[in-house]
Amino acid sequence: xxxxxxxxxxxxxxxxxxxxxxxxxxxxxxxxxxxxxxxxxxxxxxxxxxxxxxxxxxxxxxxxxxxxxxxxxxxxxxxxxxxxxxxxxxxxxxxxxxxxxxxxxxxxxxxxxxxxxxxxxxxxxxxxxxxxxxxxxxxxxxxxxxxxxxx
Amino acid sequence: xxxxxxxxxxxxxxxxxxxxxxxxxxxxxxxxxxxxxxxxxxxxxxxxxxxxxxxxxxxxxxxxxxxxxxxxxxxxxxxxxxxxxxxxxxxxxxxxxxxxxxxxxxxxxxxxxxxxxxxxxxxxxxxxxxxxxxxxxxxxxxxxxxxxxxxxxxxxxxxxxxxxxxxxxxxxxxxxxxxxxxxxxxxxxxxxxxxxxxxxxxxxxx
Numbered sequence: 001x002x003x004x005x006x007x008x009x010x011x012x013x014x015x016x017x018x019x020x021x022x023x024x025x026x027x028x029x030x031x032x033x034x035x036x037x038x039x040x041x042x043x044x045x046x047x048x049x050x051x052x053x054x055x056x057x058x059x060x061x062x063x064x065x066x067x068x069x070x071x072x073x074x075x076x077x078x079x080x081x082x083x084x085x086x087x088x089x090x091x092x093x094x095x096x097x098x099x100x101x102x103x104x105x106x107x108x109x110x111x112x113x114x115x116x117x118x119x120x121x122x123x124x125x126x127x128x129x130x131x132x133x134x135x136x137x138x139x140x141x142x143x144x145x146x147x148x149x150x151x
Numbered sequence: 152x153x154x155x156x157x158x159x160x161x162x163x164x165x166x167x168x169x170x171x172x173x174x175x176x177x178x179x180x181x182x183x184x185x186x187x188x189x190x191x192x193x194x195x196x197x198x199x200x201x202x203x204x205x206x207x208x209x210x211x212x213x214x215x216x217x218x219x220x221x222x223x224x225x226x227x228x229x230x231x232x233x234x235x236x237x238x239x240x241x242x243x244x245x246x247x248x249x250x251x252x253x254x255x256x257x258x259x260x261x262x263x264x265x266x267x268x269x270x271x272x273x274x275x276x277x278x279x280x281x282x283x284x285x286x287x288x289x290x291x292x293x294x295x296x297x298x299x300x301x302x303x304x305x306x307x308x309x310x311x312x313x314x315x316x317x318x319x320x321x322x323x324x325x326x327x328x329x330x331x332x333x334x335x336x337x338x339x340x341x342x343x344x345x346x347x348x349x350x351x352x353x354x355x356x357x
Contacts (some may be wrong), residue, residue: 014337018308018315020315049344052283054309055282055287056277056287056290056310057310058208059217065221066203066204069200069225070196073225073229
């Protein structure tokens with residue numbers, strides 16, 4: 001029984017030091033500790049480790065950072081919205097302008113057929129390239145996200 | 152005492168809510184999230200105030216650079232805000248938010264790796280003081296050699312002071328897994344510290 005206790009306490013000791021054991025398990029550990037010098041030593045070393053770890057804290061930024069934090073986030077939110085509207089508007093205008101220019105060109109009898117065909121082919125090629133690049137960015141990047149990093 | 156720049160619930164006027172009347176600040180995280188989802192941007196201040204420090208320090212734990220950590224933490228709030236519409240309010244907010252911070256931190260590290268930036272000094276990241284400073288620096292270096300799942304648990308336990316259950320919830324893993332991961336991580340850290348402790352022990356007795 002004592003042997004079993006010893007093994008079990010070894011497993012529980014880490015959680016005991018962290019104050020994460022229920023009352024029953026805590027009593028088991030404490031009873032065993034009182035009688036086992038080996039576990040006592042282990043417990044002391046663990047407690048010492050916890051004391052040093054307890055002193056590990058990150059450096060705090062100046063208080064102003066917290067005071068201005070929300071304003072900063074809010075401004076970025078607002079600016080993001082501004083960018084979205086601006087880009088959407090620009091996309092609409094560019095497509096409309098492009099469509100008008102293309103329609104004008106194709107309907108103009110003065111422009112030779114070879115130029116019209118060239119413009120259409122170039123546009124088709126551009127569209128295929130755009131879709132291909134977008135697909136690569138959206139799918140390949142997602143899958144390989146953290147492969148090469150080690151931190 | 153100096154007045155804080157922005158008080159809880161105070162309106163920061165901007166084009167988004169010029170037309171909105173002042174509302175009572177939300178009483179709970181769930182209420183705040185619900186209100187943000189319904190279009191009340193100002194209610195998001197409640198969430199930001201509650202999690203800003205945690206967000207900053209989580210990012211700092213990964214990227215080890217104060218400026219980047221601040222930027223990542225704020226970006227995480229913006230990303231969460233934009234994706235809140237798709238977020239199920241029955242799920243806890245923090246684990247989802249933690250995942251966003253973690254992803255942004257890794258993106259940052261990947262970009263930094265291609266820029267070949269020099270890693271920052273430890274005193275810029277850790278709070279320095281006389282006592283045990285050398286030991287703590289060694290410990291910090293050792294923490295950063297741990298495999299990611301052990302390092303995450305150590306960071307959440309000791310730098311965020313989360314309980315085992317909170318860590319399990321945050322990482323979406325069973326409690327038993329967290330306990331054993333933490334146990335192995337600690338064992339490895341203690342082993343690496345043994346020479347430091349012995350030296351210190353000699354000093355104490357001598």
